[in-house]
Amino acid sequence: MSSFPLRVFSGIKPSGDLHLGNYLGAIKRFVPLQKTHACIYCVVDLHAITVWQDPADLKRATYEVAAAYLAAGVDPKSHIIFNQSQVIEHSELAWIFNCVARMGWMQRMTQFKDKAGKNSQNVSLGLFAYPSLMAADILLYKSTHVPVGEDQKQHLELTRDIAQKFNNDFATSIKDNAYDADFFPLSEPVITGPATKVLSLRDGTKKMSKSEASSMATIYMLDDADAIAKKIKKAKSDPEPLPSETDGLKDRPEAANLVGIYASLADMSQQQVLDQFGGKGFGTFKPALAELAVESLSPIASEMRRYLAEPDIIEEILKDGANRAGDIAKNTMREVRNIVGFVG
Numbered sequence: 298m299s300s301f302p303l304r305v306f307s308g309i310k311p312s313g314d315l316h317l318g319n320y321l322g323a324i325k326r327f328v329p330l331q332k333t334h335a336c337i338y339c340v341v342d343l344h345a346i347t348v349w350q351d352p353a354d355l356k357r358a359t360y361e362v363a364a365a366y367l368a369a370g371v372d373p374k375s376h377i378i379f380n381q382s383q384v385i386e387h388s389e390l391a392w393i394f395n396c397v398a399r400m401g402w403m404q405r406m407t408q409f410k411d412k413a414g415k416n417s418q419n420v421s422l423g424l425f426a427y428p429s430l431m432a433a434d435i436l437l438y439k440s441t442h443v444p445v446g447e448d449q450k451q452h453l454e455l456t457r458d459i460a461q462k463f464n465n466d467f468a469t470s471i472k473d474n475a476y477d478a479d480f481f482p483l484s485e486p487v488i489t490g491p492a493t494k495v496l497s498l499r500d501g502t503k504k505m506s507k508s509e510a511s512s513m514a515t516i517y518m519l520d521d522a523d524a525i526a527k528k529i530k531k532a533k534s535d536p537e538p539l540p541s542e543t544d545g546l547k548d549r550p551e552a553a554n555l556v557g558i559y560a561s562l563a564d565m566s567q568q569q570v571l572d573q574f575g576g577k578g579f580g581t582f583k584p585a586l587a588e589l590a591v592e593s594l595s596p597i598a599s600e601m602r603r604y605l606a607e608p609d610i611i612e613e614i615l616k617d618g619a620n621r622a623g624d625i626a627k628n629t630m631r632e633v634r635n636i637v638g639f640v641g
């Protein structure tokens with residue numbers, strides 16, 4: 298196996314408002330990786346339009362995701378922040394991967410099944426092909442690590458299958474062109490920490506998501522302190538005190554969720570949280586969690602608002618990022634075109 302330089306890629310769709318699940322499951326975890334890896338963080342607008350986006354909302358949400366990356370502490374100079382549609386090679390590689398991936402693989406994707414529901418004949422073709430575009434995002438940069446929430450695990454397995462099939466199908470051409478036999482890496486998912494699946498605050502069977510009907514179920518990154526505290530205090534819980542061991546959280550999804558959120562915000566393990574709060578009821582735990590959440594999220598929200606007031610700065614950052622991402626992408630596509638046998 299040849300060794301690839303350590304490179305992180307991840308993306309968030311500019312659709313709807315960013316929430317605590319996006320922050321704890323993804324954005325917060327992007328930041329420390331900058332110490333050890335070259336990181337590329339993308340606003341995946343091509344993915345967003347797989348379901349209808351009002352153009353004005355798409356723009357607003359694109360600025361919002363970029364502002365969240367910046368406010369959370371991603372450094373756009375040492376690393377890269379850009380929006381996907383500015384680097385056309387994403388679409389180009391996605392098409393080639395559409396011809397590598399098999400129908401059967403795509404039909405197994407649970408996220409498509411969940412999103413399409415009973416409506417599967419009437420959703421866009423793009424929604425079905427979505428995971429192939431995601432594989433292109435990752436492999437265009439030969440990324441080795443992909444930090445995401447748990448819901449993306451299956452898409453990353455598919456990305457590895459596509460990489461492997463491309464490497465195998467084109468093995469002779471890869472060799473003839475004198476490229477490494479492992480042309481694309483088998484990228485590793487990075488799904489770690491206590492909050493890789495943040496649940497709805499109103500329903501412990503559902504994940505927190507942009508499409509949740511009740512706004513009390515979701516903490517948005519731009520919520521003010523009062524809204525955050527209110528939502529946590531009203532969050533669904535149960536009448537038992539918190540256990541002192543993590544085993545005791547097993548059949549208590551709402552309690553486990555709140556403990557996980559606390560742990561992630563405080564950079565603690567769930568056990569450390571229980572060492573502190575085991576035996577205490579939600580009457581004690583929720584106010585402590587609300588205080589922690591306000592303390593951690595408010596400065597990020599104000600920093601986001603500061604960036605959102607200066608869209609020109611965001612545009613410049615995205616343009617510069619797209620130029621630097623584009624250099625890497627063009628290089629990969631030159632190789633891919635040779636390998637596939639395109640003339641010119």
Ligand code: AMP
Nearest residue numbers: 309310318319322445446493494495505
């Ligand atoms: P999306 O909003 O679907 O573009 O998701 C962007 C990132 O946030 C992905 O890495 C998701 O896995 C992550 N994510 C979304 N919702 C949650 C959640 N409820 N808990 C943890 N991670 C999440």
Ligand code: TRP
Nearest residue numbers: 306307308309341344431434443
């Ligand atoms: N599919 C991801 C989501 O819905 C977003 C995404 C698109 C992504 N391309 C990616 C995540 C590449 C990681 C790497 O959350």
